[in-house]
Amino acid sequence: MRTSQYLLSTLKETPASAEVISHQLMLRAGLVRNLASGLYTWLPTGLRVLKKVENIVREEMQRAGANEISMPMVQPADLWEESGRWDDYGPELLRLNDRHKRPFVLGPTHEEVITKLVANELSSYKQLPLSLFQIQTKFRDEIRPRFGVMRSREFLMKDAYSFHLEKDCLEKTYQKMFDAYCRIFDRLGLNYRPVLADTGSIGGDASHEFHVLADSGEDDIAFSDVSDFAANVEKAEALAPTRERAEPKQALAKINTPNIKTIEDVASFLNVDIDKTVKTLLVCGNETEQGEQPLIALVLRGDHQLNEVKAESIAQVASPITFATDEQILEAVGCKAGSIGPIGMNIEIIVDRSAAQLSDFVCGANENDVHFTGANWQRDSSTIEMADLRNVVEGDPSPCGEGSIVIKRGIEVGHIFQLGSKYAEALNCSVLNEGGKNQTLTMGCYGIGVSRIVAAAIEQNHDKFGIKWPKAIAPFQVAIVPMNMAKSARVKETAESLYEQLNNAGIEVLFDDRKERPGVMFADHELMGTPLLLIIGERNLDAQQIEVKNRISGEKSLLAIDEIMSLFE
């Protein structure tokens, strides 16, 4: 490709709308352009990268024995009603009507469609197991699209689905997919980790996420500092404290804490460590048989954060988690949110195990601007229920039993689930088993965010000059950068001949034939991240040499013209 025929579209300045580095560089290097919130056009350079990622994913899926298909993006609403997700999925599901006013959705995922397909196509256990996948545009009406293509509304996703008669067969395929994912991210040249994950709204049993490690990631991943344990913080268990709770030493006392609301303020006002305080959150509970919706109090140590996934998994707590309003709190407790505490409160209380281990702690007294000091479980409160409610923090013992927790940020680029029979049941997906009886299938599903990977790769591979593509996904393998070609016939001849040779050898080469100054060309190619630059100038032609610059290592070397092709063998 010649730059004179190519839509280079590089930007010198960083557009104000871009926050994270990958978004900035994707705009600056001319990979994408924004059309509307969460909607992006892929320019030639970006599309080249996207296709490379896509192809690696495709090859490894095929290697894992999955068949590629393509399903419609627009799906009839009745399929979603059948699975129950028409009601469950929420506003993220974009709903629309056709000209006959028939309801449809823009597919955010394809469990319904594929399950229906397989239900129709398969009739015998002999056809199992079966894995199908597609690489296709999805639409999710995200609450807040951000970070460019990292969280866009329209995005490219590989979604694979496997179908089995029995769970042990599903487990085998799951493992196969797990391995395929590792191969994919290895080939992409990314620093990634598989981590234990919550199954979320998709449902099911076992689940792993694949995270690319980067500070801009939206997820916290908990690692063990000695073993290879890794889990999403949502999922990582905070182990119960092993020490015995200390005996009460202080008497329960009320203290005025005027205008003090946050737990940090309480701790500094009373001059106690924040981990000797307790905070109490009121959430909505599940409806009782009498049709009432009670409030439930969740109690955490002052320095800990509520883990909403864990809270939602508690039977009494309504899911999705809903915090009590100020009015509800006033009605139930008789004070403002900043002064609630577990002592003498007429609400069911669930205490995090770390908070339950405290003695002589500080908590709200259920009176405005008053707190208790010297509070103690059992002595001052009725019996309490304990649970794991909090996010793990750095230094916690690792749930695997070895080492302690380290937390890093990750970008979720893949997620695999053992789905079970939720969809197969809802959509009547069954085959005849060996005994000639109908048996509902069990399923796995396996996603990869293809467009997100492009952004994640940049987050992990850039410097102040621009992108440093891993070789496997670079838009071009090499760029020819001639110095003052307009004036030098020698430079032009050499460049043209090299371009022809590289093209003939099937190497993706970008020939910068613009009449630009060297600085402009260098800046553009460094921004675009081409791994190798061939710099042709009068200076080195006397010795029949060309300068080769490696974008990744920064190394420069001189090579004889007729040795250039050996770089690509």
Added chain:
RNA sequence: CGGGGUAUAGCGCAGCUUGGUAGCGCGUGCGUCUGGGGGACGUGAGGUCGCAAGUUCGAAUCUUGCUACUCCGACCA
């Protein structure tokens, strides 16, 4: 949805407080020079100041409403 911010040329911004002919840098067309790290000089083009209504002799500037984008919290590949 809640809370902040922004909207003026392709991009980055100033002008608005105190209403009076719309500006700067980069980019861009043309010309000359230059030619191994975003070069210089000359000369052009390019804007219904997000939209609508209002106040006023007069609105980018003041008022009201709307819209879009964006950042911080709940969703997920």
